[in-house]
Amino acid sequence: MSQIPTLDIRRFTxxxxxxxxDAFVAELGAAYREWGFAGIRNHGIPQALIDDAYRVFSQFFALPEETKRQYHxxxxxxxRGYTPFGVETAKGAQYSDLKEFWHIGREIPRDARNADVMAPNLWPExxxxxxxxxxxxxxxxxxxGSKVLSALALHIGLPGDFFADKTDQGNSILRPIHYPPITTPDIPNVRAGAHEDINLITLLVGASAEGLEVRSRKGEWVPFTADADTIVVNIGDMLQRLTNHVYPSTTHRVVNPPGEKARQPRYSTPFFLHPNPDVVIDVLPSCITPDNPSRYPEPITAQGYLEERLREIKLK
Known part of the structure; x- marks a missing residue:
C-alpha cells in the first residue's frame, strides 16, 4: 500500500x-495493520449535521476570551468544557500545541456506575x-465507531459484537478544535505536535484545511487530506495495547501550513472512542503468537490508562 486507503463502509453495513x-473486513484490517489509518466514506452521517456543527463550533471559538474561559x-x-490555547503539549514535546478546544462527553445518569469519573457536560449559554x-x-x-470496531473484531477472529458491551458506556470525547491563524514568523510550536491517540479509535470528521500528516513504517511523513465526504479513522494506543500491536497506533501531527495559508484558521473535530472506564485492557490471547509474544504482561483499566496519559500531555 503506497497510500492510505479510503473504503466504502456500506460494503459492510x-x-x-x-x-x-468479508472482503471489506480483510481490506480494512490490512489498511490498519499497515498504516493505523483509513478513510471511511458513505458513512451515513448527514453533511448538513457536520456543517451545522462546524458553524456553531466556530461561533463558540469567536467568543471573547473571558467568555470562553468561564467554561474552563x-x-x-x-x-469537559473549554481548554484554552497553549495548554495541551504532545508527549515529550518542548512546546505546547497551537490550539484551543472544547470537550463533549457522554450524557449518563448521575447515579450511573461510572459517574464519579465521567463528569457532566458543560454547555455554552x-x-x-x-x-x-x-x-x-x-x-x-x-x-x-461501533461499526468500525465490529469489522476490526471480525478481522482478528473475534465476534462482531465483541466491543459492544465494552464501549456502550465509554468515556468517549468529541473535541471541536480551533487552530488560530499563525501570525508570528518562525514560531517553534506546531498546531499539533507528533503524537499517538490514547483511546481505542479516533474518528475525524471534516477539516477546513490541510495539515494532517501520518508517519509511515519507513518513517516518512505522508499528508492525508481526506475528501469532504470521508471520515478519517485511526487506531489509538488502547487498541494497540489490546491487540498486542497487531493494529498499530500510528504517530501523526498537524503541521503549520506555508505562506498565506498559515494566516487562516483551521478547525477540526475528532471523536475519541474510549472503552467503559472499568474495562480491563489486557492483551487478547488471539493476538499473542510465537512471533508476537505479549508486550504487556500487566493489565490496566481504561480509566487508569487514561489518567496516566493525561498527565503525560499536561492536561492533568
Missing amino acids: EPTSQADA VPGGGGA ELPAFREVGYDLYEALDQL
Whole structure:
C-alpha cells in the first residue's frame, strides 16, 4: 500500500453479498495493520449535521476570551468544557500545541456506575444550538465507531459484537478544535505536535484545511487530506495495547501550513472512542503468537490508562 486507503463502509453495513462484507473486513484490517489509518466514506452521517456543527463550533471559538474561559474547569484535566490555547503539549514535546478546544462527553445518569469519573457536560449559554448539534454529532460518530470496531473484531477472529458491551458506556470525547491563524514568523510550536491517540479509535470528521500528516513504517511523513465526504479513522494506543500491536497506533501531527495559508484558521473535530472506564485492557490471547509474544504482561483499566496519559500531555 503506497497510500492510505479510503473504503466504502456500506460494503459492510449494507453488503450486496457476504463475500463483499468479508472482503471489506480483510481490506480494512490490512489498511490498519499497515498504516493505523483509513478513510471511511458513505458513512451515513448527514453533511448538513457536520456543517451545522462546524458553524456553531466556530461561533463558540469567536467568543471573547473571558467568555470562553468561564467554561474552563481548573483541575478537570480538560475532560469537559473549554481548554484554552497553549495548554495541551504532545508527549515529550518542548512546546505546547497551537490550539484551543472544547470537550463533549457522554450524557449518563448521575447515579450511573461510572459517574464519579465521567463528569457532566458543560454547555455554552451564549449558543443554544451548541448542545443539540454537538451531541447529535457525538452520537452519530459513536454509532459509526461501533461499526468500525465490529469489522476490526471480525478481522482478528473475534465476534462482531465483541466491543459492544465494552464501549456502550465509554468515556468517549468529541473535541471541536480551533487552530488560530499563525501570525508570528518562525514560531517553534506546531498546531499539533507528533503524537499517538490514547483511546481505542479516533474518528475525524471534516477539516477546513490541510495539515494532517501520518508517519509511515519507513518513517516518512505522508499528508492525508481526506475528501469532504470521508471520515478519517485511526487506531489509538488502547487498541494497540489490546491487540498486542497487531493494529498499530500510528504517530501523526498537524503541521503549520506555508505562506498565506498559515494566516487562516483551521478547525477540526475528532471523536475519541474510549472503552467503559472499568474495562480491563489486557492483551487478547488471539493476538499473542510465537512471533508476537505479549508486550504487556500487566493489565490496566481504561480509566487508569487514561489518567496516566493525561498527565503525560499536561492536561492533568
